[in-house]
Amino acid sequence: MSSKFLSLNPEKQERILNAALKEFAQKGYENASTNEMVKSAGISKGLLFHYFKNKKELYLFLYNHFTHVMVEEFFNELDLNERDIFERMKTLMILKNKLMVKHPEVFEFTVAASMETAEEVKEILNNTNTELIQASYSRLFENIDTTRFREGVDIQRAINIIMWTLQGFSSQELEKAKRLNIVKPNFDEAFKEAEVYIDMMKKAFYKSL
Numbered sequence: 233m234s235s236k237f238l239s240l241n242p243e244k245q246e247r248i249l250n251a252a253l254k255e256f257a258q259k260g261y262e263n264a265s266t267n268e269m270v271k272s273a274g275i276s277k278g279l280l281f282h283y284f285k286n287k288k289e290l291y292l293f294l295y296n297h298f299t300h301v302m303v304e305e306f307f308n309e310l311d312l313n314e315r316d317i318f319e320r321m322k323t324l325m326i327l328k329n330k331l332m333v334k335h336p337e338v339f340e341f342t343v344a345a346s347m348e349t350a351e352e353v354k355e356i357l358n359n360t361n362t363e364l365i366q367a368s369y370s371r372l373f374e375n376i377d378t379t380r381f382r383e384g385v386d387i388q389r390a391i392n393i394i395m396w397t398l399q400g401f402s403s404q405e406l407e408k409a410k411r412l413n414i415v416k417p418n419f420d421e422a423f424k425e426a427e428v429y430i431d432m433m434k435k436a437f438y439k440s441l
Contacts, residue, residue, distance in 0.1 A: 237283040247273045252294050257341035261291055261350040288352055295345055298338050299364055302331060315377035318434045325423045346406050369395050380438050390437045401426055
């Protein structure tokens with residue numbers, strides 16, 4: 233995060249971040265206008281570029297900032313005392329839905345970023361997202377109760393299958409939204425479908441109840 237930007241008072245920081253978030257979410261990286269951002273934030277263009285040298289730096293700062301905020305808010309609410317890996321996965325979907333309702337423009341921005349095709353930022357976004365997913369799943373699967381798995385199941389490989397299924401399902405839903413040009417996807421049906429996969433994996437890997 234820019235030390236210059238962090239020296240601003242919180243109210244002005246929030247105005248700039250929210251204005252940029254809205255513009256990028258609605259128009260994507262290439263079509264977003266910094267003129268509209270500064271107009272909405274009530275600042276000069278010179279001031280914006282005093283803190284961010286160009287639109288690319290602003291965009292990547294925004295992505296890193298809001299993904300970090302959302303991940304931390306998610307893990308602050310996740311009950312890690314629940315050691316059943318599948319119950320954690322179901323809680324993940326509930327919390328994700330809760331955060332989507334609470335921060336709709338942030339989710340609109342992150343979904344748009346996941347579909348971003350601009351070569352200037354696409355590779356950086358993909359690399360950042362891969363690192364974020366790996367770190368998040370590492371925390372999500374921390375200290376799970378391995379005694380519930382069937383005898384003979386390779387637990388680490390089972391966890392990999394669970395993780396890859398979640399990642400693949402999420403990517404499939406985002407690709408569907410991209411293909412249908414849906415700016416604000418409704419994930420309610422996707423969450424219900426994900427629960428079917430979770431229950432199937434639970435029956436495959438866990439001891440009979």
